[in-house]
Amino acid sequence: xxxxxxxxxxxxxxxxxxxxxxxxxxxxxxxxxxxxxxxxxxxxxxxxxxxxxxxxxxxxxxxxxxxxxxxxxxxxxxxxxxxxxxxxxxxxxxxxxxxxxxxxxxxxxxxxxxxxxxxxxxxxxxxxxxxxxxxxxxxxxxxxxxxxxxxxxxxxxxxxxxxxxxxxxxxxxxxxxxxxxxxxxxxxxxxxxxxxxxxxxxxxxxxxxxxxxxxxxxxxxxxxxxxxxxxxxx
Ligand SMILES: [Zn+2]
Numbered sequence: 001x002x003x004x005x006x007x008x009x010x011x012x013x014x015x016x017x018x019x020x021x022x023x024x025x026x027x028x029x030x031x032x033x034x035x036x037x038x039x040x041x042x043x044x045x046x047x048x049x050x051x052x053x054x055x056x057x058x059x060x061x062x063x064x065x066x067x068x069x070x071x072x073x074x075x076x077x078x079x080x081x082x083x084x085x086x087x088x089x090x091x092x093x094x095x096x097x098x099x100x101x102x103x104x105x106x107x108x109x110x111x112x113x114x115x116x117x118x119x120x121x122x123x124x125x126x127x128x129x130x131x132x133x134x135x136x137x138x139x140x141x142x143x144x145x146x147x148x149x150x151x152x153x154x155x156x157x158x159x160x161x162x163x164x165x166x167x168x169x170x171x172x173x174x175x176x177x178x179x180x181x182x183x184x185x186x187x188x189x190x191x192x193x194x195x196x197x198x199x200x201x202x203x204x205x206x207x208x209x210x211x212x213x214x215x216x217x218x219x220x221x222x223x224x225x226x227x228x229x230x231x232x233x234x
Pocket of ligand 1: 068074075124
């Protein structure tokens with residue numbers, strides 16, 4: 001078993017960074033392929049999720065062994081031709097445009113991927129690991145949760161390295177975020193009306209992307225890690 005929390009960036013994935021178990025990454029690549037084939041963008045609203053935290057706007061309360069808790073699920077809306085298809089539209093399969101139907105059909109035909117619309121949750125895709133191999137789910141759960149906790153809660157990370165900062169739900173908060181925001185403001189980047197408020201929100205994420213682009217950093221992903229910190233002078 002390999003269990004490790006990773007970030008995933010796909011050509012068709014927009015809005016939020018995906019956090020996933022390393023063993024779910026090949027499935028994310030497949031989902032990205034299906035989206036590319038059908039000319040869709042996958043608008044990510046949630047992926048790996050800390051245990052017990054409510055998620056804004058979720059229409060289904062997490063099942064006891066949710067695949068979100070081990071980084072084997074995404075919640076998404078689908079964007080095509082400038083229109084965003086949310087749970088309301090996605091819940092009515094027959095009325096969907098052919099490209100979205102083809103995307104969902106590809107998910108359904110995949111050997112392990114599941115479209116949540118088949119069990120009342122049309123914005124959800126996972127690989128059914130909780131049912132296929134509950135013992136593996138139980139092995140992965142504490143590992144992914146401890147890595148998520150280290151990422152999202154300041155001060156808890158055991159190793160003495162700064163945490164990665166990026167856009168999450170709920171938002172990351174802390175003095176480390178504020179330090180990054182102050183540097184961005186000093187360098188002339190716009191953080192919107194809230195300024196350096198210690199929350200890593202949309203405006204901060206966009207400013208980081210612009211900064212990385214301006215500095216020719218690779219990748220330009222909106223994630224503050226070692227390279228971006230150094231470039232900011234932190
Ligand atoms: Zn979900």
